[in-house]
Amino acid sequence: METLFVQREKKWKEFCEKDYRIAEPAGVVSYPRGMVLPVRKEKKAGMIDYVSRGGACDEAGNFVGGWSRRQDREMNKSCLRAYEVPEGEIRTVSGTAVFGGVVDGHFGHFFSEGLSRLWWVMQHPGEYDRLVFAITTEIPGWINDLYALMEIPPEKVEYVEVPTRYDMLIVPDETMYLWSGYRTELNYVYDTIAERLPKSPYEKVYFTRTQFEKQDCLNEIYFENYFREQGYHVAAPEKLPIAEQFALAAGAKEIACCCGTLSHFALFSKPGTRLIILNRTTDHFLIPQLVIDQLRQIDATMIDVSRNYLPVKHNRGCFLLEPTPCWNRYLSSVGQEPAELSEEERAKNAYLFLRCWHENYLKKNAFSTLQDYDAGDLLDSMDRAMDGPGVDRKAYKVGERRSAISKKLKQAEKERELYCLTADDSEDAKKRLSAAEAEMENRRLRHELELMQSSWKRKLKAKLAHMYCSLKDGK
Numbered sequence: 001m002e003t004l005f006v007q008r009e010k011k012w013k014e015f016c017e018k019d020y021r022i023a024e025p026a027g028v029v030s031y032p033r034g035m036v037l038p039v040r041k042e043k044k045a046g047m048i049d050y051v052s053r054g055g056a057c058d059e060a061g062n063f064v065g066g067w068s069r070r071q072d073r074e075m076n077k078s079c080l081r082a083y084e085v086p087e088g089e090i091r092t093v094s095g096t097a098v099f100g101g102v103v104d105g106h107f108g109h110f111f112s113e114g115l116s117r118l119w120w121v122m123q124h125p126g127e128y129d130r131l132v133f134a135i136t137t138e139i140p141g142w143i144n145d146l147y148a149l150m151e152i153p154p155e156k157v158e159y160v161e162v163p164t165r166y167d168m169l170i171v172p173d174e175t176m177y178l179w180s181g182y183r184t185e186l187n188y189v190y191d192t193i194a195e196r197l198p199k200s201p202y203e204k205v206y207f208t209r210t211q212f213e214k215q216d217c218l219n220e221i222y223f224e225n226y227f228r229e230q231g232y233h234v235a236a237p238e239k240l241p242i243a244e245q246f247a248l249a250a251g252a253k254e255i256a257c258c259c260g261t262l263s264h265f266a267l268f269s270k271p272g273t274r275l276i277i278l279n280r281t282t283d284h285f286l287i288p289q290l291v292i293d294q295l296r297q298i299d300a301t302m303i304d305v306s307r308n309y310l311p312v313k314h315n316r317g318c319f320l321l322e323p324t325p326c327w328n329r330y331l332s333s334v335g336q337e338p339a340e341l342s343e344e345e346r347a348k349n350a351y352l353f354l355r356c357w358h359e360n361y362l363k364k365n366a367f368s369t370l371q372d373y374d375a376g377d378l379l380d381s382m383d384r385a386m387d388g389p390g391v392d393r394k395a396y397k398v399g400e401r402r403s404a405i406s407k408k409l410k411q412a413e414k415e416r417e418l419y420c421l422t423a424d425d426s427e428d429a430k431k432r433l434s435a436a437e438a439e440m441e442n443r444r445l446r447h448e449l450e451l452m453q454s455s456w457k458r459k460l461k462a463k464l465a466h467m468y469c470s471l472k473d474g475k
Contacts, residue, residue, distance in 0.1 A: 003302065005326040005330045020180070020181040020182060022182060025185065026185040031058045031168070031170075032168055033169075034058055035164055035166065038160050038162065039052045039053070039054040039134045040052060040083060047075075047077075049077055051074060051077065051080075052078070054102065063080070065099055065101070066082075069179050069180075070177055070180040071180050075179060090162075090164070090165050091162050093167075094167050095129030096167060097169050098117075098132070098172070099170065099171045101116060101133060105135065106137070107140070110143065111146065112264045112292065113178040115189050115190075118150065119175055120170070122189055122192050130156050130158050133157070134160055139159055142242055145241065145243070149196055149242070149243060150189070150192065176295075178287075178291060180287075181291060182291055190267050193246065197247040197250050197268070199251060200252065202248060203251070204227075205252040206223075207236075207237055217280060218321065218352055219352075222323070223256075227256050232256060237262065237265070246265065249266060249268045250268045250270070254273070255275050256277075257276075257277065257278065258280055259314075260280070260286075260314075271297035273299065275298050276301045277301065279303060279305065280319040281314050282384055301330070307320045307324060309350060309357075309382055310378065310382070311373045311378060313369050317361075318356040318357055322341060380393075
């Protein structure tokens with residue numbers, strides 16, 4: 001059966017056919033008098049949220065472990081460097097500690113990448129005094145429920161709030177780099193949890209977002225009803241205890257849901273589980289899901305069901321879900337008739353989307369993401385929403401100049417990121433790093449200036465055209 005029912009099939013195949021497995025086995029290193037530093041967040045140009053410093057260090061304060069979300073470069077929320085701490089500010093604790101990692105309190109990210117170092121803990125219960133984390137957010141209550149599934153005593157879990165040194169610090173390797181690859185040792189964590197979950201009576205499950213407090217997937221009820229008619233049990237996971245949420249995924253032979261946190265539940269599924277993923281956008285390729293599918297040997301089907309008339313971000317926006325040509329191709333593949341909406345239904349949904357999009361991007365924290373789009377993106381979104389093939393930017397010559405500038409900026413950022421990974425703590429290295437940061441900032445400012453000048457020129461041309469028309473009419 002075809003597994004890709006998508007608009008950008010060539011690009012999807014490129015990502016799907018990649019082998020994300022990291023051949024090098026996971027290892028572990030012990031550091032006498034090693035310490036863990038609390039996270040210090042740093043705002044960085046080009047990052048949605050932040051990067052950070054902190055994590056595990058050896059006795060001398062050299063960085064040995066943090067949060068790598070990609071193996072090849074720094075990205076949003078990464079923690080790849082430590083910081084200096086006066087000896088007098090370091091708390092000393094006796095015993096052996098295991099570094100659990102730098103983790104985020106977001107539910108989906110915690111269970112998909114926050115358990116990355118716990119393979120060693122699962123294999124060596126009782127061989128440590130405490131499990132320590134550096135955490136980037138407040139500690140949500142559900143975290144203890146997850147530890148309970150791993151039979152980790154809550155009294156052994158510690159979140160460092162001040163620099164802390166231990167008699168022995170054990171640092172297991174990461175086994176999940178959510179945006180680039182995985183190590184197979186991670187399967188031990190999810191297999192262990194799955195074995196301890198309650199049994200689920202449902203072989204087919206649809207995880208719905210229709211009961212979320214924030215309704216971002218507009219018209220999802222259509223797909224919820226469709227899968228219910230196909231015999232799927234419809235579940236709103238957020239209404240259930242964590243063990244029951246994961247148990248639904250562990251016991252199902254078939255799962256359907258929108259792409260995102262809900263599709264990540266496949267981490268607890270058995271190999272060969274069929275996963276039908278409804279894509280909320282046509283231009284975002286969620287690499288983490290592909291990494292998860294390979295790790296757990298999931299039989300995944302991707303279907304584009306979005307009809308977003310304006311550009312949206314996968315993680316910040318609203319999404320209109322409707323029967324699309326891609327959906328009808330899927331229906332045909334399973335021997336069903338295509339679905340069609342009336343013009344009145346489509347018009348009603350389109351208005352609902354435009355109103356939601358308007359309200360969302362009026363918010364200051366969302367508005368800033370619009371700077372990534374231009375007229376070409378707008379036209380491309382509308383054409384695809386109208387079931388067109390999308391805009392060939394080269395043929396239309398849309399955004400070529402902006403694209404060239406963006407490429408230079410991204411290249412400069414990449415060079416700087418790679419440099420940061422290899423930079424040492426010498427004075428010479430610090431000076432070179434400072435120069436690299438200054439150059440990157442200059443490139444960013446030049447990029448912004450180019451965009452501003454382009455905007456001014458458009459406004460000036462419009463003003464001159466208006467004046468010309470006024471004078472002409474006056475004559």
